[in-house]
Amino acid sequence: MENELFTGTSVPKAYLKLSMPLVFSMVVTLIYNLADTYFVAQTGNTDLVAGVSLGAPVFTLLMAVGNIFAQGGSSLISRYLGAQQTESVRRVSCFCFYSTLVVGVVIGAGMLLIQQPVLALLGADAATWDHAAAYYFWLAVGAPALILSFIHSNLLRAEGMSRESMAGTILGAVVNIILDPVFISVLGLGAAGAAIATIIGYLCCDVFFLGVVLAKSKVLSVHPAHCRAGRNQVVQILTVGIPSAVVNLMQSASMVLTNQFLLPYGNDKIAAMGIVLKVSMIVLLLLTGFAFGGQPLFGYYYGAGDKERFARLLRFCVQFLSAVALVLSAAVFVAAPGLMRLFLDNDGVVRDGALMLRCQVVTMVFVGFVLLMTIVFQSMGKAGASFVLSISRQGVVFVAVLLVGRQLAGYNGILLAQAVADTLTMLGALVLFRTQLQKHGYA
Numbered sequence: 001m002e003n004e005l006f007t008g009t010s011v012p013k014a015y016l017k018l019s020m021p022l023v024f025s026m027v028v029t030l031i032y033n034l035a036d037t038y039f040v041a042q043t044g045n046t047d048l049v050a051g052v053s054l055g056a057p058v059f060t061l062l063m064a065v066g067n068i069f070a071q072g073g074s075s076l077i078s079r080y081l082g083a084q085q086t087e088s089v090r091r092v093s094c095f096c097f098y099s100t101l102v103v104g105v106v107i108g109a110g111m112l113l114i115q116q117p118v119l120a121l122l123g124a125d126a127a128t129w130d131h132a133a134a135y136y137f138w139l140a141v142g143a144p145a146l147i148l149s150f151i152h153s154n155l156l157r158a159e160g161m162s163r164e165s166m167a168g169t170i171l172g173a174v175v176n177i178i179l180d181p182v183f184i185s186v187l188g189l190g191a192a193g194a195a196i197a198t199i200i201g202y203l204c205c206d207v208f209f210l211g212v213v214l215a216k217s218k219v220l221s222v223h224p225a226h227c228r229a230g231r232n233q234v235v236q237i238l239t240v241g242i243p244s245a246v247v248n249l250m251q252s253a254s255m256v257l258t259n260q261f262l263l264p265y266g267n268d269k270i271a272a273m274g275i276v277l278k279v280s281m282i283v284l285l286l287l288t289g290f291a292f293g294g295q296p297l298f299g300y301y302y303g304a305g306d307k308e309r310f311a312r313l314l315r316f317c318v319q320f321l322s323a324v325a326l327v328l329s330a331a332v333f334v335a336a337p338g339l340m341r342l343f344l345d346n347d348g349v350v351r352d353g354a355l356m357l358r359c360q361v362v363t364m365v366f367v368g369f370v371l372l373m374t375i376v377f378q379s380m381g382k383a384g385a386s387f388v389l390s391i392s393r394q395g396v397v398f399v400a401v402l403l404v405g406r407q408l409a410g411y412n413g414i415l416l417a418q419a420v421a422d423t424l425t426m427l428g429a430l431v432l433f434r435t436q437l438q439k440h441g442y443a
Helices: 003-007 011-041 046-054 057-084 084-112 117-124 131-139 143-158 162-186 189-215 231-265 268-295 295-306 309-344 347-361 364-380 385-388 396-438
Strands: none
Touching: 003 057, 011 189, 011 268, 011 295, 046 057, 046 131, 046 143, 046 189, 046 268, 046 396, 057 084, 057 117, 057 131, 057 143, 057 231, 057 268, 084 117, 084 143, 117 131, 131 143, 131 189, 131 347, 143 162, 143 189, 143 295, 143 309, 162 189, 189 364, 231 268, 231 364, 231 385, 231 396, 268 295, 268 309, 268 347, 268 364, 268 396, 295 309, 295 364, 309 347, 309 364, 347 396, 364 385, 385 396
């Protein structure tokens, strides 16, 4: 374990050394997301674009399941490493690996059994049903591989191997980008091709990460003999991991609800929103990368009882993330029409999408703070505070604002719902910051 990085390096330098590989992998993931949307959009079929967009909540749901064990496990492992409990690290990492594999198989099978009602719930109609069904089917088949990929990408970072985590993510994304045009256009598989390329990319990630754990890790394990996590360890994994997963679950629910509310305005609006959500990931993924980059340090410092370095790291992250969010969101806000036209040269979609995109990014500086606070509370094992933030921005607060906004302002109320929800969640995060961190000397 590279303890020197955690204890003998300046806080900003240690943070940047851990976060930059993660951010770089996020950039590659971002390129993949944009390329995936680009290749689908290049077919010129708005029904195909809408069908794939309707499947996005399913993809997010699978991410949520993976994050239960990935975030819960990495948080606990970071604290164990700070306390120098390496045997506990082996048990937790092994438990997370095999539990995720089993859960992935069960969820994939369950998805296939309830495909028809789920597609109806997602908002698929006669024009988009076949596209959405093809995308959904292959995501279900590949669910174990997709879910499993989140485990070691997070656990390796908790051990300090951010570069290896980055390399695996990049490998999967590059494979996906190469296969997308082949499967979607050359072989004419459309939505099914997009999903198959995605699953193959995640399979490559899984194999790479497993090789790194076996060859390089000093504390992580996949040996069945180590799969003996105690009841208290399982509870700690779940109490941190479930709130983390709720973020993705709420994101899925919000996308489904938004698509349902946009459906009366036409499939072009859904297609535009599908592109917008991918483009807004330019800002969101980078902010997530920088926020998550500090997770191993926050967990290590908390486990070691080092309040001074914890507070120093927190102050630096708040300032740094705020600056990054302002610059990125301003750039996307200005370039919104051009970014939309890169994907679909349709005047109506570009006009609608530019407005949607600006509404999505205008409050990203608030989102950065909320993400950071969520990660900090996860790292400390404070499941309650993390859960409150997890169910707010794209959960309870968003749904409430969306319902009120639709009633008061119709279509425009739907578009502004996310910005209003971001603002309200930011206020909640400030309250938690003062009561949970400042009060106890961690800020």
